[in-house]
Amino acid sequence: MLRIALTKGRLEKEAVALMKHAGYDTEALADKGRRLILPVGDDIEVLLAKAPDVITYVIHGVCDLGIVGKDTIMEYGGSFYEVLDLGFGKCRFALAVPKGSDFYADGISHRIASKYPNVTRDYFARKGMDVGIIKIEGSVELAPLVGLADGIVDIVETGTTLKENGLEAIEDVADLSARLIVNTAAMKLKYPAIEAFIDRIAQEVDQ
Ligand SMILES: Nc1ncnc2c1ncn2[C@@H]1O[C@H](COP(=O)(O)OP(=O)(O)OP(=O)(O)O)[C@@H](O)[C@H]1O
Numbered sequence: 001m002l003r004i005a006l007t008k009g010r011l012e013k014e015a016v017a018l019m020k021h022a023g024y025d026t027e028a029l030a031d032k033g034r035r036l037i038l039p040v041g042d043d044i045e046v047l048l049a050k051a052p053d054v055i056t057y058v059i060h061g062v063c064d065l066g067i068v069g070k071d072t073i074m075e076y077g078g079s080f081y082e083v084l085d086l087g088f089g090k091c092r093f094a095l096a097v098p099k100g101s102d103f104y105a106d107g108i109s110h111r112i113a114s115k116y117p118n119v120t121r122d123y124f125a126r127k128g129m130d131v132g133i134i135k136i137e138g139s140v141e142l143a144p145l146v147g148l149a150d151g152i153v154d155i156v157e158t159g160t161t162l163k164e165n166g167l168e169a170i171e172d173v174a175d176l177s178a179r180l181i182v183n184t185a186a187m188k189l190k191y192p193a194i195e196a197f198i199d200r201i202a203q204e205v206d207q
């Protein structure tokens with residue numbers, strides 16, 4: 001039996017579609033109601049969790065595999081194998097500021113709001129810049145609008161949220177997409193089953 005932690009929300013639908021195209025029986029996932037653990041055929045069960053919790057379940061070994069965004073992997077890290085770029089959930093991390101503002105002008109403070117403080121710290125550390133980081137849980141675009149921050153590091157997909165709130169991306173931080181991760185011990189102990197799953201999914205991703 002393999003147990004897979006799947007990020008619920010935005011990544012869920014495409015992850016389920018990918019498994020279905022790979023030949024897995026995803027009927028229970030399509031009609032899940034409020035259930036959080038769903039069977040996929042006889043040999044797999046899928047657990048639905050918030051993104052950072054997917055990593056927690058995989059690291060602790062209660063799930064063998066996980067499907068999670070690269071954003072979450074970059075922010076939380078941990079010891080696991082990242083085996084496949086699943087090719088959906090494509091977006092990017094960007095640094096965005098109020099349109100027309102000069103973030104790097106002399107005398108400007110560098111307060112950055114983000115749901116991803118570690119990613120933000122690492123990004124500016126690589127530039128040799130010490131910035132103030134304000135952790136925000138969502139709708140991060142609000143922070144510069146009300147003067148809480150000078151800029152944000154956040155996910156950008158279409159750019160609509162930035163545009164409609166008078167912000168502009170000035171630097172790309174990283175390309176993001178959904179990834180398949182594997183618990184390190186499970187990779188050894190359940191290798192044949194895990195390899196078979198990775199192969200079937202990888203074939204679909206390539207197409
Ligand atoms: N605009 C977006 N475009 C593409 N992928 C996105 C976008 N926003 C988030 N994602 C991806 O989907 C994952 C889950 O995002 P989702 O918004 O469903 O959950 P969340 O970030 O935990 O927010 P919430 O608290 O609203 O559930 C993110 O970790 C990221 O990988």
Ligand SMILES: O=P(O)(O)OC[C@H]1O[C@H](OP(=O)(O)OP(=O)(O)O)[C@H](O)[C@@H]1O
Pocket residue numbers: 137138139140141154155156157158159160161162
């Ligand atoms: O470039 P866009 O296509 O506009 O997408 C980007 C938005 O999507 C995400 O927010 P989400 O809807 O998950 O809400 P949140 O801000 O509460 O996390 C992200 O944090 C941006 O706000």
